[in-house]
Amino acid sequence: MATDESATRGNEEECRVALLDGDVKEEWQVVANGEGDSCGKLGRRAWEESKKLWVIVAPAIFSRVVTYGMNVITQAFAGHLGDLELAAISIANTVVVGFNFGLMLGMASALETLCGQAFGAKKFHMMGVYMQRSWIVLFMCAVLLLPMYFFAEDVLLLTGQPPELSAMAGKVSVWFIPLHFSFAFLFPLQRFLQCQMKNFVNAAASAVALCIHILLSWLLISRFQFGLVGIALTLNFSWWATAAMLFAYVSCGGCPETWHGFSVEAFAGMWEFVKLSSASGVMLCLENWYYRILILLTGNLKNAAIAVDALSICMTINGWEMMIPLAFFAGTGVRVANELGAGNGKGARFATIVSSMTSLVIGLFFWVLIMGLHDKFALIFTSSSVVLDAVDNLSILLAFTILLNSIQPVLSGVAVGSGWQSMVAYVNIGCYYLIGIPMGILLGWLFKLGVLGIWAGMIGGTAVQTLILGIITVRCDWEKEALIASTRMDKLSQVR
Template structure:
């Protein structure tokens, strides 16, 4: 009898264990599916969007080495500076829309989108003088005169791209919060194909040089935006877009404050690599150094698009679950996202170690530049590995609304540790670009460790309460559409 009872307990224990494993596998599969619904389209979209920059650089690189260095400076320093500000400020929309959608306050998303348009458009106008004064700014920063002059000319062509960022970033975050970002993927793919065709047509066939490449770049940025606006306003999001409303002008200061903290967080991160290029520009044989480094950063940027896709997914999943009120689902989502992104990062780490400098010939014909790229490849591989974790943790921060905290972390790790250490290694110890990059990698590693500790030690039950309080604070009751000539009021 006792043996039967023992057998029953043992079998029951095994069945419970098996059932627990099945439940865990089901949870992992369900979470992975939700993750890739956002991450898949986001990765492809970012690949396509980043591809616009890389295609432009590839065509300009075959025009001349000075033009390549100038475009690399404008793209890596100036455009990334502006991109950082606007993307960072737009990430406030990611927090607001994600939490509101999780809390089933869908009518607020359209109002948040319009408020973000207003704030980011004003910011874009303020940033225009940077493009008008690009040449003197670069000369003041110690860049070679020939490169700075060409960079100033290229920067004028990029002014329309500033306003393209406003529409692109805000619409993407608005649609991602609803897991409706497949439309962005189709539009981005179409724009990439069009860009390849027009770049070839205008720079190779008709030999328009830099103007041809820049005309094609402007079209590639704006074509997806027109499609996104038509989709949003034309009925693609009936639950979240109720029409234009004067309520978009209400509580703008609250949006500005969250946008500024978001902008600080992202800017401090994106400008980090820009400073790496600026420091390189002051070294001997600057043209080769900048060309090689820009190629490495572009390859790194391609991989970064995968990480940014997971950043978007982490932000959406965390904000949705916090808005929904589930701390357990939030923590589980974070674990699945980090491990998935890290697995991909390890594979790519090995891949780029093996291929080293061979990929450089996609961007240049210079053997000297390709050799320098090969020498920097181990550092590139390490950057890729760190990129597989750090952006995901930033996405968790965005989803939870921790932008201000992460801004301080970025400031300390990047600008008080990474850059000073890079300057010491690069200039005082004469390790040149390698030393600068090693120092900055150490800064990124420290930042990643700090974010891991913050995420691990967070009381997620408290975060759920805070998120629901924020949603209630920002929500405006939904109204029916007025009759007659009255202005439509929503949210």
């Protein structure tokens, strides 16, 4: 009997330490009464949460990889037209379209907060209203951003690009205007479906769009020789085809609870929606542009050709792998928003823990992979021994960038799910642009470490940002956040 009592006390103590959800009294009572194994219950909870998370994350990874692949295919076809054409498409797509893409994608992420919390609160009818508000806000934003396309040549000349390249990229940019407006329609649709666990629809539409994109690229560029105009038309059609497929699914009965047709309610409460969308846009745009600046700074080094080649290889690998953390960004935002909308602060905390641990394990796997193949992975892209050596020197920074990026997007997802976009935008400005970039410039030029120093300094900015977001998340009062979410739902649900 004494032995049994001792074993019971030992088991109780072990399980008491293992509890992560904060509801210690309830779990402790289960163990004390011998009604179940609390450690097992915790494991089951983690498994159930993981299943909910991967329902969002798995299709999101596929969709993002496909979208990234469409850009790679576009550049591959452009490369067969000539070096100048490839450079023009790359600059138009990366600089002009890329800036607007990042801003509008960020603004659409406000729906991850609102639709996610509305879904958790079972205010399903409001999700369609929020999407319509997002269409209105993003369309107005798209109109305001149009001068960037019309004056792209002048902007590129001001940044020091050659006149011939600037002229060609400027002409291509005008042809990308339909693509630009597709963002305003497509991004809210994707987030609307994502927040109600219908990411498989996004994945299916992306797969069909990829097939269309490959076929059209071959027809318009290789067969009919439409040149750069053909490339622009292909991208325009592929993105609008994706938007049309998703809207057809939503409007033809795919979302009967959340889509009740167009409503004048969409025009109510616009100011609150604009503020949240703007904060979301600034937050994600600052993150989207941070490592693009790394390439820009490296291009200004003396004898930068080899450094830029090596850095481009590293950034390509980082870009492919980044699709996984970005999917966790989406999954975490939705899960946290769902739980807060349902008034379950502890559930939001538990979703954050499960998502963070899962993404970190994946990040550690790729960290080990890069460290182990540090002198070999660049063989995929080049056989130049000079570039291979340069990539080898940068591999440790690539590995730690991937590791940091396995946590940072998850914490940003928590911020989006909780509605902290304004606060995180200030954190991003301070860490990225007041710490990371100045530190990179200091190490790169003053200490003459070149691209190694620039990148190391910018990793420092990311590390500080991740640390601050981690502290904010750990110290968060989740029950208070659930109350704030409830208040937000009530406020934005009012017709004014």
